[in-house]
Amino acid sequence: MSDTTQAEKHGFQTEVKQLLHLMIHSLYSNKEIFLRELVSNASDAADKLRFKALEDNELFENDADLHVRVSVNKDANTITVSDNGIGMTRDEVMANLGTIAKSGTKEFISQLSGDQSKDSKLIGQFGVGFYSAFIVADSVTVRTRAAGADTTHGVEWKSDGDGEFTVADIEKTTRGSDIILHLKDDAKEYADEWKLRQIINTYSDHLSIPVQMWKEPTEESEGPDGEKVEAQPGQWETINSGQALWTRDKDSISDEDYKEFYKTVAHDFEDPLLWSHNKVEGKHEYTSLLYIPKRAPWDLWNRDSQKGIKLYVQRVFIMDDAEQFMPTYLRFVKGLIDSNDLPLNVSREILQDNRVTRSMRSASTKKVLSMLSKLAKRDADQYGEFWDNFGQVLKEGPAEDQGNGEKVASLLRFTSTHEDSAKQRVGLDDYIGRMAENQEKIYYIVADSYEAAKNNPALEIFRKKGIEVLLMSDRIDEWLMNHLHEYEGKSFQSVTRGDLDLGDMDNEEAKKAQEESEKAFAGTVERFEKALGEQVKNVRVTHRLTDSPACIVTDENDMSTQMAKLMEAAGQKVPETKYIFEVNPEHALVKRIAEESDEQRFSDWADLLLQQATLAERGSLKDPGTYVRKLNEMMLALTNK
Known part of the structure; x- marks a missing residue:
């Protein structure tokens, strides 16, 4: 040199x-x-x-x-x-x-x-x-x-x-x-x-x-038995075995061997959570060694980041981030696939449209989902740690992988009204197992935070009847529920969308009382509609509230609140949604407003109720200043009486 x-x-x-x-x-x-x-x-x-x-x-x-x-x-x-x-x-x-x-x-x-x-x-x-x-x-x-x-x-x-x-x-x-x-x-x-x-x-x-x-x-020497030991240049x-670990018989590989190999292949310093070593023979021949990490990498939410699967063909390294072998929602999986069926000069273009690749991708995906399913059944606490790290990514699954949608759904975890904190979660199988008598739907609510979901007025009737509601507050949840329509034959129903129909969970006496309430309050509903005008889609008597005076809900066919927020955050133009305004005729404040003879004052109260309900549902108002000013005026008027 x-x-x-x-x-x-x-x-x-x-x-x-x-x-x-x-x-x-x-x-x-x-x-x-x-x-x-x-x-x-x-x-x-x-x-x-x-x-x-x-x-x-x-x-x-x-x-x-x-x-x-x-x-x-x-x-x-x-x-x-x-x-x-x-x-x-x-x-x-x-x-x-x-x-x-x-x-x-x-x-x-x-x-x-x-x-x-x-x-x-x-x-x-x-x-x-x-x-x-x-x-x-x-x-x-x-x-x-x-x-x-x-x-x-x-x-x-x-x-x-x-x-x-x-x-x-x-x-x-x-x-x-x-x-x-x-x-x-x-x-x-x-x-x-x-x-x-x-x-x-x-x-x-x-x-x-x-x-x-x-x-x-070494120099020439004499051995322990007097034999001559020749000099060596x-x-x-x-000094290493030189044999690729995944090519060895599984019985000859210790857990420590698997862990050390993971640290090299994944450039991680912690042991993996799970792994699966499989040799497939038959129509297609390949070996896969797949790992699930304990901790999420920093770029987990970057769907375009380098994936964790290495591709080998006949033990020859081909590429680092072979995204064709694992769906994006499982991008946290590390490991490798070694194929005997692909040509050594395989390219990404060939992999993208290759039936052998598709077969290996399908089998590898099912293997990972099976690993997670076994973990969830075997150790709920350990699965909870996995969920804390990778749960939000797994929620991309039902939209991306409809063929495995049911399997992915079985792995999802949510907080609910039957749990004491956001740390306690329930799977859909457990939810169905403790459904109320005659319950046919899986009820849920999506909000900005766990607290906002838990305290939403729309949950009041469900608490009264002991019906469990899933509380969702991750940003991806609304998108998830647009693709997750049913599970085990049970359809999903948002508690803040459409008209509330509890089916056979409402007895005939309750249904009759609701009809009578609607008739008795029909005149006041018309006054609310006239007062609020174009601000709302329509006004109706609520069957979901027990303690709150009013709430707003989205029509079944309109864009939900959370979806609109997601689109706005992404910089997309969102059509204005008009909410359905539901009032509780049994609430003392609504009864007091109904007795108001001054139509202007009635209109002011109606507007305050609407803004209050909007704040509870959306978490914000378009014009909070006007709302505060009007609220202060109304409170001052009451104190001067």
């Missing part, structure tokens, strides 16, 4: 500076993780070269023996992690080692709690493994050349982690990357070959790429 050209100095992206500060101050509680991250990255580089070489064998440069090598120089106090993989161009070095374009470091930093043991687990969720080198090194040098590039097109990157780095052109005879760590004084323990061997055996034994370390030559020795 020749001398470098004049090095150019550059500043790190602001987020990288913050990240390096955290790294340098030992954010990791387990420092040795740095080696796993660097070896894993080197293995990925080798995998990517193997795939690229399927189309251009010249990229191997007459050396198809892919490997990762770890070496120590005790005198220089350095560790070098080398690979002969895909390598990087100058532009790629600038993009990958100077910025963090997709890792979301801002979000990462915002989630830090100050607890090192907890914060260390976040690193892997943000794809910043390379920078973990600065945990043990006060200076890092990267020398790299892209496969297929001329030897004069090497690049050298250097940084002390102080906010700046230099980049220079160099000559590099071998392709791939060498990462040289100049160890800190308090990290000299890692400049020990046996220590590094132990770390690699612990964290990287399952990698399919050979991980090698130098074995020193120095050589690179493979």
